[in-house]
Ligand SMILES: Nc1ncnc2c1ncn2[C@@H]1O[C@H](COP(=O)(O)OP(=O)(O)OP(=O)(O)O)[C@@H](O)[C@H]1O
């Protein structure tokens with residue numbers, strides 16, 4: 270499939286149950302549709318400090334608080350004492366390009382972005398059943414306490430699907446991506 274060029278910027282928010290494959294789906298779908306990824310800032314330490322992943326911009330708590338107080342974030346969240354937020358400047362820079370932009374947020378972040386940007390925002394809810402979350406994260410080498418924490422929040426997270434514009438169960442990765450690409454044709458091409 271060719272890269273979709275949007276007639277106006279559209280913000281695609283990947284949300285859903287933790288460990289359902291949102292980052293993987295976002296990356297692969299984004300490559301196909303030409304989405305510009307916008308990473309969140311976080312004060313959470315990288316899970317592998319020797320090899321921090323590229324999913325976030327890891328910043329200090331002092332820097333986060335300073336930026337938050339001066340209104341630099343589109344939205345922020347506190348999850349397990351860690352702060353997360355998307356910088357408005359990062360979002361605006363990504364939206365200058367004539368392509369869709371992609372954010373990965375929990376439900377509060379998805380709702381906040383929807384409220385702020387309205388029709389520009391398309392929320393894509395990704396989920397799998399609890400047992401699959403456990404199996405996938407175990408095989409990825411995720412720490413036991415992180416997996417347990419994800420599973421504890423599963424029920425409250427999964428109910429948010431009803432508020433989202435699109436809902437996909439991520440069973441077979443390539444099929445999930447195919448289905449999302451098909452559904453996203455509504456928004457440009
Ligand atoms: N459809 C799929 N089938 C099998 N494995 C998958 C599928 N989708 C993603 N995975 C794998 O599941 C694991 C979790 O995926 P990923 O890190 O993308 O999830 P996430 O929802 O972004 O997680 P987190 O909540 O930690 O941010 C990864 O090892 C990924 O390769």
Ligand SMILES: Nc1nc2c(ncn2[C@@H]2O[C@H](COP(=O)(O)O)[C@@H](O)[C@H]2O)c(=O)[nH]1
Pocket residue numbers: 287309310313344345346348353354355373374375376377378379
């Ligand atoms: N509301 C926001 N939620 C965010 C943001 N960046 C990431 N997230 C979500 O936080 C949880 C925890 O992530 P983890 O990587 O530490 O396990 C997960 O649901 C992310 O999608 C953000 O800027 N705002």
